[in-house]
Amino acid sequence: MGPRIDLLMPVAGSHYDAVATDLAEPFRAAFAAAGMTLTPRPWDLGPGDGDATLALFAWGYHFDVARWDAMLTAWPANRPLFNPPALLAWNTRKTYLLELAAAGVPIVPSHFGHADAGSIAAAFKAFDCDELVVKPQISAGSHQTVRVRRGDAVDPLDDAILQPFLPAIAKEGELSLFAIGGHFSHAARKVATGGDFRIQPQFGGRFTRYD
The missing domain is CATH 3.30.1490 (Dna Ligase; domain 1)
Known part of the structure; x- marks a missing residue:
């Protein structure tokens, strides 16, 4: 049996739940093809018993910041979390821009x-x-x-x-650059639709690979 990876998801029943569940399916298939089991786990339940945890869909933390902060602070050192708890905590508040x-x-x-x-x-x-x-x-x-x-x-x-x-956000979208292990991996373009400026899927935004 290969590595077991817990995938942090939105709190069960939240309005992010269905969207995240749909988006997570291709990841489960890709991990399975690589010999790994990806198990969804609502983030508010804290660490699971997997070999590592991926915080890819831990959406909705802004509705319960105290619980989110407490979970990251108490995260066991022997259970790898990607990204690390300290980085996720730093990224929680947009004052990191300063x-x-x-x-x-x-x-x-x-x-x-x-x-x-x-x-x-x-x-x-x-x-x-x-x-x-x-x-x-x-x-x-x-x-x-x-x-x-x-x-x-x-x-x-x-x-x-x-x-x-920035008008370019509504017209051209935004680019997200992904680094794995400190090295650039790939980029995604996120584009709003229907005259909106918000690029998230719940507002009709589209994500495409950017080469």
Whole structure:
């Protein structure tokens, strides 16, 4: 019997559950072809008894950040988790963008803080743009992510990120680069459809291989 891999999935019954289950099927087949058993496991159950764990579909953590943080903190050192718990914890809060910028990595201009009428007006002025994107610092799947035009009313949001809207996102999509073992593996292009700017499957977004 080959290696047994636990695949972290959304909490059972959540609105991400069905989408993730469908997307996970090709992975199960590919792992089986390589002699490995891939077993779905809701992330809120914590570590399973597999030889390793893949956090590929651990969606919905932003709805229960305290439990997510606690799980990562308590993750047993003898049960490999990919990516490692410390990296997943760092990636949970989009304030990691500040660290990347400090290290010289180009990022979209960003304001971190409370989103309200005053901060949004200041962001329009600072970024010299006609549209903004406002989203929580802890979010996934475009949850509570809104596109704002000058004069639009926006619900106040604590711990937000304000960024200029980049038209290329809606027209060309975005690229995700994947590295395995520190080496580039492949890239995927994510494109929105139907006039939306959100590229996730639940909004009709399409993912294709990018060569």
